[in-house]
Amino acid sequence: MSILETGRRGVLAGGAAIAASGILRPREARAERQLNLVLESEVVILDPYMTTAAITRTFGFHIFDTLFAMDGQGRIQPQMAEGHTVSADRLTWTFTLRPGLKFHDDAPVTATDVVASLERWMPKDALGRMLRDAQAGLVAKDARTVELTLKRPFPLVLEILGKPNAPVPFILPERIARTPADQRITEIIGSGPFRFRPDLWLPGNVMVLDRFAGYVPREEAPDFLAGGKRVKVDSIALRAMPDQMTAATALIAGEIDYQQYVPFDMIDRLERARNVRLLSLGGLHQFQGNYRLNHAFAPFDDPEVRRVLWKLADQDGALQAIGIPPRFRTACNSFWMCGTPLTTDAGAEVARLSVEQAKAELARTSYRGQPVIFLGVGGSISQVAAAVLIQNMKQAGFTVDEQVMDWGTVLARRARRDGWSMFSVYANGVDMMSPLTHFYTANTCADYPGWSCDDRIPALMRQFVDTEAEADRRTIAAEIQRLSYALTPSVMWGQFTIPAAYRTSLRGLMESSFPIFWNVEKA
Template sequence: MSTITASRRGVLAGMAALALPAATWPRPAAAQQKPLTVMLESEVVILDPHMTTAAITRTFAYHVFDMLYGSDAAGRVHPQMVDSHEVSADGLQWRFTLRPGLRFHDDAPVTAGDCVASLARWAPRDALGRMLLAAGATMAAQGERVFTITLTKPFPLMLSVLGKPNAPLPVIMPARVAAAAGEGRIKDIIGSGPFRFVVDRWKVGDSMVLARFEGYVPRQEPADFLSGGKVVQVPQVVLRAIGDDTTGANALVTGEIDYMQYLPFDLVPMLARSQGVKVMTLKGLDMFQGNFRLNAASGPFADPAVRAVLWKLVDQKEMLQAAGIEPGVRMDHCAAFFMCDAPLASDAGAGSAKFDPAAGKAALARTGYKGEPVVMLQVAGSISQAAGSLLAQRMREAGFTVDEQVMDWGTVLQRRSRKEGWSVFPVYSNGVDMASPLTHFYVSNNCADYTGWSCSEPMSELLIQFAAAPDDAARARIAAAIQEDAYRTTPTVMWGQFSRPAGYRSRLQGLVQSSFPIFWGVRLADA
């Protein structure tokens, strides 16, 4: 088991132990002047980390914003912006003190009021945040550096929630920025993280620049995954928007870029042999889960009986093969909603989800479906598109009318935010996001205002029970019951579990081996 995999297991266990080893971590050498040029999974379209679960926004946010707590490689949650905290004997009042010297990118100090405003804005938009609010949480500033969270009932997950690695992230932003946004997205992208967003160098469709924030004061501890001293060793990270993966792979080989988040599967063997290129292949919870997210709010999939037909039309091995995913980086079948090779892996409820196109056609004929168009939002050129096209073919054979609409990911994000005008979109997500009922996008957001709008009252109760479970055994039992309900109500249909190899130049040193792109601590040696 890799170190990073261990970190994910620790997060799932809800560990919140604090460790503060005494250490020092120097600022980067002034001679380090080379910018780091990277190609991420897509262009960053949504810059507001409170407003989306998109992984690309999370990657952006981890560099530009900061959080009160962060997870280390063993899954423990450590203070990040917080200096210390105290908890009352009855567990109902938490008192947090910020560490001194925190500043936003506009040079304003970070205050307790900013933390209260940020958490109040984030919590209603996040599944775990809503659980915190359900525990009666009220937040108040008690001075410039101290704020409190008062509860009506104990909430043992407090530190795990404030330090969660899952989007939407509970990042801290200026209170004035949060207030100016109202119910919309923030306009001023001002964080207090180790990088600052250079707005006047943002060229939509071309590039984005994150510059080292000279006013950032790292923690004294060495960096450890998402916690510790985030020391930036490069003056800038340039995020390149490159038209297609093949062009990106060529740019990696020639040294035009230093890092590519997702390598084309068919080019991985060649890239692994290329001089100066290294390939990062990850397993376990650093793999991804592919899903067909269904719209339960309108259209044909508002009928749960119609949604359930799709279980008969998906063969995961066939889907993965269609997407060009090689055997070495895929699992031919995984029935677990919460990831295979993971603490909560189970086949509970999967008995009726057997690939059987003839049975699917017969099942559709028994529903009230009358041939209404199923609108599938497809991301042009993605591996999800191949999986979606195969599903569309199977659906047509079963009697569905399918309208595939191909667009870029940014447009999908915009379209899927509306309750009407779409029926399904294929997507894939980080395993760390999908490996727990409390963070799985399409389970944790049950009965919430979240894209897809699936709702099961029994699942809502089970999620409450899971959050209050006393031990791992109890959590496993409740997770199995949640999975059974998910197979029954079909908020989503999995199309496979797989790894997405990343590639980077060998001159890039200090890169964390993770499915999360992390660029603090990275150094560029001479070519």
Template sequence: MDIIQVRSAVRILVGDFILPVMTSSSPWVVDGLGGTAIATAIAGGDREASLKEVGGSVTRSSRCATACSACVTSAFPDGRAHRVGMIGVKSQGEAVAEQFVHRPGLRQIALHINIPFGAIGIGTDHDQPGLTPALRRGCLHPLRAGPRLDRTSEKESAMPHRCSGWVVPFLLLASLWLPPGGARAQNLTAVLEAEIVTLDPHFTPAYITRTFGYMVYDTLFAMDGQGRVQPQMVQEWTRSPDGLVWNFTLREGLLWHDGTPVTAADCVASLRRWGSRSALGSRLMAATASLEPRDARSFTLTLKEPFGLVLDTLGTTSSPVPFMLPERLARTPGTERVPEIIGSGPFTYRRADHRTGDRMVLRRNAAYVPRAEPSNYLAGGKVVRIESLDIRVVPDGQTAIAAMRSGEIDFIQYAPFDLLAALERDRRVRVQNFTGLDQFTGHYRTNAASGPFADPAIRRVLLRLVDQAEVMAGFGLSDRYARSCNAFFICGSPYESAAGTEPMRQPSIEAAREALRQTRYAGEPVIVLVANDLEAAKISSEILADRLRRAGFNVDMQVMDWASVLARRTRREGWSVFGVHALGVDLHSPLTNSVIGFNCTNATTGGFHCEEALTPLFAQFAAAPTLEARQAIAARMQEIVYGQAIAVPWGQFAQPAAYRAQLTNLIPSAIPLFWNVEKR
């Protein structure tokens, strides 16, 4: 058996600098548990297979030379490519999960071992499952200069560690390159709801793109913590007595991330592009006679008919949000993605800092000029108190929580429901609850184009069947995090109403069974789509399928991932109902509510519903001059929605965030916001 020869270069990481320390052609062993190693595997000739970052404690020991081949071949006896989850220690109490891939025919590994400054004292777990006896017997000695922190025996602890003699002097030398004060730039590490895939802030209504947008871009107006719209990029504005002419002037000193000034022409082009992608924006554009810049910092919006929600529209949080872009990018058709990511927000994006499937690093925008007012939700001064925001891709919630407890992760947007009680007892962690518009509301979306639920009478059976308390109990949520709510425009919003909710007040299987007998239902299958990768959607749909069966429906439950659910719902056949949830900030207004926003349109995402009585009410709501008038219109819309059972709510709940206790001044928001926060 050939011995795998390892060439290595040892470097020390200090802040953003890498200091070369030592090179050697002697055999080294990597066990996947120490510092960070970047490996390139050479499989022969000039063919090169890049390996992922792997954690690795290293030792220079002659008796490990023969064990090294056993290290690879015995650990991976079937000769196939493998992924082995390991922990690469970055600093004391901070670990990163990486992967090591072995490929058959490997003969040489070129390693660059990065020894992070501050990692001294981190040991190795010799009992890591999956490693060979040869590895556990003596080829794994941690590179360290402090006391051991692993679980090795006293005999193993007494073994010589050849590296420690030269590591300490070089670490002392490296300290000369530390920034003033002896601390590296502050970094906050976060795990969000999903990977950020679409960076164009107008292209998709995806929540994760909205979160990215608030970091990198800025808005003309923004909502404060009391739901009031406040100026953001705008310094001042005027409105004509008839409400048809609006003049806006931008704040001084606004710059794009490429250093060019923000102009009124940029904002006009951005609003036009956003209006082509947003249902709310399209309503404003439909009421617009002209939208033109007056000079470099001011522009005028002239309406051809009253539109009572101009400022609410410009300051909406509903996705896609009216984020501002440079004019040259805003001229990109809404059907195409912008070719470059340039914003004017408090964080900057660089393509070099974005590794798809792994992480994205956003850096503090040193040129950003925050407003003078205190930070207040999305409004006020966006003062960034960290140097960088490191967004990691960790799909598994349990893994993310373990990483947060170990100190690697600072913030997790969605804490798993089943771990909330344990997290609340953990003194290292804080759980951030949400209420009102920051809560989610779940709905069962029905297909009006085909199948049993094309009949409104059969759809109305759901009003008597759905028990919101059972769904919330299925999540394992206490009353602190969840509630039943029959209001279509959510409880706690200005448009909360009880109109049309009578059939929903006492749900039961018996009442639903009796209502079903009075319909023309003849046993046709009800296809329930269950997304197996979204906890709330999965549980809500499974509970509905069970209650449908008990009420007398013939249920066909089809399990798939969420992406497949979204694809299936665009078809007129092949599905009947599925559970979905959205934030209150998007659902509380008729003009932004995605459940009814595509009523009587050609869109394939609204369940193919068309209730003609709803159509004129949207325009009436937008033109209504007072809150009271809008509330009356919203109540009428709710009566129509429930009268036709377009959708049925299954509960209102918070999906709490979790963060380490070292974070302070974190803004309470279901949309993660990372200005104002400090890391102790």
């Protein structure tokens, strides 16, 4: 999930901040083929299985690799896999690794590494758990061959192994993948196109990823997360620059090469700037904003109290308050995003803004003034969206205790079952377009922050997985949404695009809401 900082410091102040902070060190700045990047936030959690944070996923796709990967059309293609076969009864799937794959410590990638990685990943992911429940066995037949046997046909094997949704089924060395499931890995060794340099990592300042000379790219052209990942620079430096106005000023000055999210009130200036271009995408590359509720902690352990929020969420007001230009935003009441194959309005009749009606409904619930502990990320657009809802909540009779912190602290706090009631966040559309990947439906009845549960939803998810007809899947997705409106795992605050910006000296930048830096050249 993504966080966009929207500090509103002036341009002169931003330039002074860069100079004073020493963010760009002279020796680093002279690196001939280093990309200086400002992403959505600093990478806090490096273990790709331990969080759904988008910044960790971005880090992971550069450091690790996957058996299969999604292309720009949403199709699943072989990645580390050379190919696969399926038995006539569709119960045995055999995967063969490409030759020559190796990890950053020069150890060869083997089928044993794949088995260990998938066994560590599956319990931590909603789709992974479905695959685990369907499997009868997962073994390494030889150094390059993995065999998956199933108890019953399972149509979505490749879609799950190639899914881009966090936690992604990245492949790790067996010795690292065998780290106890409740512990984060501490040695970051992958087989991806870049390697992590722990000796150059300065938290709060910079993280450096070097080109991995031993990486063997596929022969195909690059296509989103699939195809050949050819690294054409020596390194990428992920600069910690929380104030996005400062970052935009640095981009205009040529001190950084790329900014993942630009402040909306800087769009006009960036469009006029020399040697700067905006990358603005639609469809699945848009974002969905959500207020996530904690069902394990009062007052939102009461479903009637939760449902009052549907009358208080003002999507138009939140998107407008953030300052998102009309061409970049839309109000949308579909859990699965608007403009996607599963878009539906099932159950959405309850999402009608009315503070007075909410006040009356709240008075009929068990709520008696308990504080709603609202975790906010200081300076973010999520905090602005939260402010709009908080104002309406107070008018309806809620007592709200807003606690502002950074995103890393929110991630730590949300892992607890108590001490928080809700937080505001947003996620990539590719994550939210299906009940199987939507963070707050896919994890229904799972040990996942928020702890929302309706036993009917996991049963419908299994039907969705076992169904091959698209029309039937749409019907099931609509029913899952109807139940989700009643359960209220989250409440949407809008659908929108966040433009990225980059220097025109970059060539080959992928048109994607995922920041991708293989195949990028710097003139």
